[in-house]
Amino acid sequence: MQDVLMLDVAHDSLSPALLTTSVPQKRPEDAESTVPARNKPPREKKESWKKKEALNTAALIATNFNGSGGGGSGGTGSGKHTTGHNTPGGLTANAAAWPTINRWRLPPPKEQDYYGHRAPPTMVIGDITDLPEDFVAVNDHPMNRRGFRYVPCEASRMLPTVAYRHSEYEPFTPRINFEDMNAQVYVNNSGNAITTSKGWRMARANVGVREGDWYYECKVVRGINEDGAPGGHVRVGWARREAPLDAPVGFDAHSYGIRDASGQKVHMSRPKDFLNSTFHTNDIIGLHIRLPPLSTQRCLTNDPVAKSGDIIRDRIPIRFKNQLWFEQFEYQPTKDMEELMNPAPGTKPATPPKTLPGSFIKVYKNGEYVGMPWEDLYAFLPPASKPLAALGGRDLDDGTLGYYPAVSVFRAGVVECNFGPDWWSPPMDLGSEVKPMSERYDEQIAEDVMYDLVDEVHLLFEAPAPAVGAAAMAAAPTVNVKEEIKEMVMEDE
Numbered sequence: 001m002q003d004v005l006m007l008d009v010a011h012d013s014l015s016p017a018l019l020t021t022s023v024p025q026k027r028p029e030d031a032e033s034t035v036p037a038r039n040k041p042p043r044e045k046k047e048s049w050k051k052k053e054a055l056n057t058a059a060l061i062a063t064n065f066n067g068s069g070g071g072g073s074g075g076t077g078s079g080k081h082t083t084g085h086n087t088p089g090g091l092t093a094n095a096a097a098w099p100t101i102n103r104w105r106l107p108p109p110k111e112q113d114y115y116g117h118r119a120p121p122t123m124v125i126g127d128i129t130d131l132p133e134d135f136v137a138v139n140d141h142p143m144n145r146r147g148f149r150y151v152p153c154e155a156s157r158m159l160p161t162v163a164y165r166h167s168e169y170e171p172f173t174p175r176i177n178f179e180d181m182n183a184q185v186y187v188n189n190s191g192n193a194i195t196t197s198k199g200w201r202m203a204r205a206n207v208g209v210r211e212g213d214w215y216y217e218c219k220v221v222r223g224i225n226e227d228g229a230p231g232g233h234v235r236v237g238w239a240r241r242e243a244p245l246d247a248p249v250g251f252d253a254h255s256y257g258i259r260d261a262s263g264q265k266v267h268m269s270r271p272k273d274f275l276n277s278t279f280h281t282n283d284i285i286g287l288h289i290r291l292p293p294l295s296t297q298r299c300l301t302n303d304p305v306a307k308s309g310d311i312i313r314d315r316i317p318i319r320f321k322n323q324l325w326f327e328q329f330e331y332q333p334t335k336d337m338e339e340l341m342n343p344a345p346g347t348k349p350a351t352p353p354k355t356l357p358g359s360f361i362k363v364y365k366n367g368e369y370v371g372m373p374w375e376d377l378y379a380f381l382p383p384a385s386k387p388l389a390a391l392g393g394r395d396l397d398d399g400t401l402g403y404y405p406a407v408s409v410f411r412a413g414v415v416e417c418n419f420g421p422d423w424w425s426p427p428m429d430l431g432s433e434v435k436p437m438s439e440r441y442d443e444q445i446a447e448d449v450m451y452d453l454v455d456e457v458h459l460l461f462e463a464p465a466p467a468v469g470a471a472a473m474a475a476a477p478t479v480n481v482k483e484e485i486k487e488m489v490m491e492d493e
Helices: 029-034 049-063 294-298 304-308 335-341 437-461 470-475
Strands: 075-077 122-124 135-138 148-155 164-166 176-181 186-188 193-195 201-205 212-222 233-239 255-259 265-267 270-272 284-291 312-320 323-329 360-365 368-375 404-410 414-418
Touching: 135 193, 148 176, 148 312, 164 323, 164 437, 176 186, 176 193, 193 404, 212 233, 212 437, 233 284, 233 414, 255 368, 255 404, 265 368, 294 304, 404 414
Parallel strands: none
Antiparallel strands: 075 312, 122 135, 135 186, 148 164, 148 323, 176 201, 186 193, 193 414, 201 404, 212 284, 212 414, 233 255, 233 404, 255 265, 265 270, 284 360, 312 323, 360 368
16 A cells, blocks of 8 residues: 655645745835935844744645545544535535645654654652642643644554554543643542642543533542541633643633532632532532533534534644543633633623523532523533634644533542543432433544544545655655654743
């Protein structure tokens, strides 16, 4: 089988022609004579490496927006738009403007890239005493931040055109996502409990929900004691991808949380009475979320791609500590949601964000139903969720949008999550339609495999064929190709 070549997007190898299409012209001599001499030479304005990287990425993605370039794929999509039946107005009217899979040229995988991921290295912490079990700090591991998200991946011989696929590492179970937690969060060996020695820090689970009824529960392992003595604090709830990890759940409009102190509900940092009682160490809090079907949600958006149900994932494999990771654009808080939380004085109120009809969050305490703190949760499909356009992100649904179990801890507080199916305090009135989050783990893997297969077919039969062979490469336009996949360096916070 001939090798499939893919376009490399390494930032330091981009041609300057990608950054500008204009060539500065020399000023006429008569014009120069009219300009007064400057006494002081102008200061040279130097752009930071972050800005250069953002400009380079945005320029390259713009050139590949319609799928041009060499073979292979760094982003994935369902390919539904190519048939025309899901494209508003038909294929002829919208094919040129419809987003498609970004195609990159990368070097062939190394043999080691086919063997998946090992668990990240950890170190037992010693700055918190009297913990019920060992907690560890995750070291030398990529963390989601600065507009990017990281997912473990591996090379695949079963997908010669897509070339890379999402992979998992131990423990193979629904748990706290080691990439999707603050760097100051510590986890237990099972990956289902967290603590911190700092102020409020948050972690999301590695499974999220987009529709249906789902349930998980949390145990306050170390919190407010029965005698009122503080042993740390915890908050539990649900959060979207945009919710910050250096703040508690309920901090902004992208998450909903329950406080341990007074049992208040918190949304957009505004605590309101709910339980009227504190939950203490050893209390178990259950959280049931309901989201309407995606078919209903797509009727609420005015984004044609989101309305069609097309899943397009912009992602590219990078190397970190000799292991492969997909680097993807992370969704960021939008201006409308920030203004909703902190409205500017004297300005016209912004249009309220769209909500999901019939959605709610119910809360259980030690197996007993205690109330419904929120209804009509905010919608998450584009344009309600967007990555940073300055980095090259596109307003697309990559399949990870939705609500995730989220827990936060403060000053040695400890909280443990149970994603089912066996509950510590089984709710007596939980309906049969409510699924444990443990089932979502398998569903999520199946969805990812399906997306990869659809993308493979799309690239093989519907995308432009790549130039293969020495003669074709010589005749093809010059493309910057690196001998290695980009190596990532994770800076300290």
